[in-house]
Amino acid sequence: MSFEIERKFLVRGDDWRKLTQRHIKIRQAYLASNSKNSIRVRIKDDKTATLTVKSKPSSLRRLELEYPVPLLEAEAMMQLRQGAVIEKIRHVVPWDDLEWEVDVFLGSNAGLIIAEIELDSEHQQFRMPAWIGREITGQLQYYNSALVTQPYCSWAREDAELQQLA
Incomplete structure (x- = not known):
């Protein structure tokens, strides 16, 4: 069993852009999403695809199949x-011994940029x-899974401005 x-x-x-090692074009859609889990299909660079089942986050650790x-x-x-297709460019940015994934969203989520880091433990x-x-x-x-029904472009102006000041 796999956990994320x-x-x-x-x-x-x-500043992260000059450190980018590679990038991946991602399209993904949610087949189901509720308070317990989500099921998504993802296509990378129009070449490979995966089906993923994830539990909803209740802590840093969640089930991912x-x-x-x-x-x-x-x-x-x-x-x-259900909802819209998420489109984004994922930039892989090495930092120390880890890799950050910086997602630059497109379409109705344009303007949103999120960095994610996967860890080996919650206390790493x-x-x-x-x-x-x-x-x-x-x-x-x-x-x-929330952006497919409440895209970034629909957020209140104050929320969007706060994101820009992150």
């Missing part, structure tokens, strides 16, 4: 989605880059 231990942060400035699926089937599952210590802003771990409105 992840922390999420808003991003300040563009991921399975490869044929690309054609993933495209068909996208049509069965790490050094934060200067371009990391306010922590948003556990704030459900920032999770992709």
Whole structure:
């Protein structure tokens, strides 16, 4: 059984861009999402696809089960989605011995930039880059499963301005 231990942060400035090692174009859609779990289909660079089941975050650690699926089937599952398709460019940014994933959202979530770091334990210590802003771990409105029905463009202006000041 696989678990994910992840922390999420808003991003300040563009200094992270010069450190980017690679980037991945991601399209994902949610087939189901409720108070206990979410089921999503994700397509990376229009080449590979996965089906993922995740428990809802109640702490830093949550269940994550991921399975490869044929690309054609993933495209068909996208049509069965709830809400909009999430589109983003994920930038992989090495920092110390870890990798940050900086997601630059597109479409109705354009303007939102979130950095995530996966850890080996809930208590793992790490050094934060200067371009990391306010922590948003556990704030459900920032999770992709929420952005499909409440996109960033629909947030109150004050919320969007706060994100920019992260």
